[in-house]
Amino acid sequence: MDSRGKKTAAAVLEEVAREVGQWLNVLFRGRRKTGHMDLEASEIMIRSAMHRVGAVGVTQLLQFPVPPAEQRTVPCFCGHTAHYQELHSKSVLTAVGPVEISRPYYLCPHCHNGRFPADVELDIENTELSPGVRRMQAAVGQETPFDHGRQQMKLLADLEVTTKSVERTAEAIGADIAQGERQEIGRAVQLDLPIILGKSVPILYVQMDGTGIPVVKKETLGRQGKTEGQPSHTREVKLGCVFTQTAWDKKGFPIRDPDSTTYTGAIETAEEFGKRLYVEAWKRGWSRAEKKVVMGDGAEWIWNLAEQHFPGAVQIVDLYHARQHLWDLARRLYPNNEAGQKAWMKLHQKRLLDKGKIEKLVAAIRSIHSTNSEVADKIRIEADYFDRNADRMCYPKFRKQRLFVGSGVIEAGCKTVIGSRLKKSGMFWTVRGANAIIALRCCHLNGRFEDYWEQRLAA
Ligand SMILES: [Zn+2]
Incomplete structure (x- = not known):
């Protein structure tokens, strides 16, 4: 930043100090009068004041100068050159509230596409939300329903956003994570994993x-x-x-x-x-x-x-799944008879399933006869289930290897x-929305969000 910019920042800091000083004066005077101070109201008021003056400071930082004569062209994606037109401003919501950015606008006379190189540099291209705010939205959006996330943004960060904005941001970031995963999976299929x-x-x-x-x-x-x-x-x-x-x-x-x-x-x-x-x-x-x-x-x-x-x-x-299958069968064999269910389970779960005696278990189940065709079907289905998975139910053998069963x-x-x-x-949910939130949530829970966020601009 140039020396003029630094001075501006210093002036803003002075302003911050002055504003907070004024707030404190008002508060102390009030306390002298009433002998009482509402700390919560005070802290929230001061935070809000800090945000307001902070936003003045950030706005100052985001006033880009008119580019000097030798920097008035930038390469365009089409291969031609975009030319500086004028300074354009837009509002951006940041961690300290709404700010204004003013930055050079370039237009390509060949393809008629406009560009804001500063937006790319600041990671606010095509968005009115700063990276700091988007990150907060992603954090609350993966954790709770979007409207609750909006409320948390207000309470925790004093930021007014819409429910839809939390949803859009969380889904966009989740979709980006999912896209990265698909590329990684693609490389795996090509046997190209590092x-x-x-x-x-x-x-x-x-x-x-x-x-x-x-x-x-x-x-x-x-x-x-x-x-x-x-x-x-x-x-x-x-x-x-x-x-x-x-x-x-x-x-x-x-x-x-x-x-x-x-x-x-x-x-x-x-x-x-x-x-x-x-x-x-x-x-x-x-x-x-x-x-x-x-x-x-x-x-x-x-x-x-x-x-x-x-x-x-x-x-x-x-094992818990396997036991569940036995319980399902027990309930069909002894409907409304808890004692009967338990006695049957004791025999078949503890003595056979848990001990890995699956062949005997299958034989025992197949030997049950029922005149009720639905129950008979269930008996056959469950016997087949245990028969098919017998090798995967050698629980004593697995336990000896000290494995989880x-x-x-x-x-x-x-x-x-x-x-x-x-x-x-x-x-x-839509499938697209759900998959984005699942990707975002897994990324968070796996402790990988920091890395993703750091690297998102490198991609
Ligand atoms: Zn172009």
Whole structure:
């Protein structure tokens, strides 16, 4: 900045000091009169004053001079040259409130496109929100409903924004993160991932699941719902997580490495999701893992993905999921008979499932006869489920290797990553909007937002 600019900044600082001094005078006089001071009103008032004078300062900083004669052209994207026209101003909302920027405008006589090089430099191209404000909007938008985010912006930062503005910014940033992920996934498909060097990982787990979120009507047109003949009002988010384990407790139970869980997910096909999860596992050291484990419920798409993207991994059906299947069956066999359900579970869960005696469990289930055709169907379906997944239910063997057999990590993830943000009542998502917020949220939760934000302009 030139010496004139510095003087201007100094003058603004003086003004700040004067304004705050005046505020304090008013406050002290009031306290002398009444013997009382409302601290909250005072602090909010002073913050607001600071913002106001701060905005004067920022506005001063953003008054760009007319470019000198030798700098009145800039290259245009079309290959020709854009020429300086005049100074243009626009309002920008910053962390200290609304400010005015005045900067040179260049026009290309060849393609008639106008340009503001200063906007590019300041990262306010095509937006009236400063990077600081956009970052706040992204932070609240990934965490809470957009309107609540708007309220938080007012309370915490004294900034007036619209609900729509929180939504637009959070979605735009999320979409940008998702776009970066797609490029990364593209490179993975080309087998062009950078080799990540580092210590080997003793045990690396990949776990996945699906969870439905409510969507707007157009996103379910022509799709089959869960109840036959009725359209579904939800779409499935596929969520994956990766975590590591290096230790176990005195009793030999595995301990998850603290803060080692990262998430990735989207509404997308199993094929797309498989590549996504592979890239996440790769980032977390899949190639350096001494032992690799894939966990999931019994859903077929999960094991297809496991075979395709994670060959050689130990496959485990989450014990809690398997128990859930048994409970479902128990309730069908002994409707309205809790004691009957419990007795049946004791026999089949504790003595067979938990002990990995799946062949016996399947035989036991198949030997049950029911005259009710629906119950008979359920018996057959569940017997097939256990039969098909028998090798993935060798729980005593897995326990001996000190592996998790039921982690609950992905269930917790479905709740905290997806449910608590995307399944609130009254929410209806577009697939595009949901995927943007999921990308943004995972980026935050994985502790990668700082890096993304730092690097966003380099791309
Ligand atoms: Zn041009």
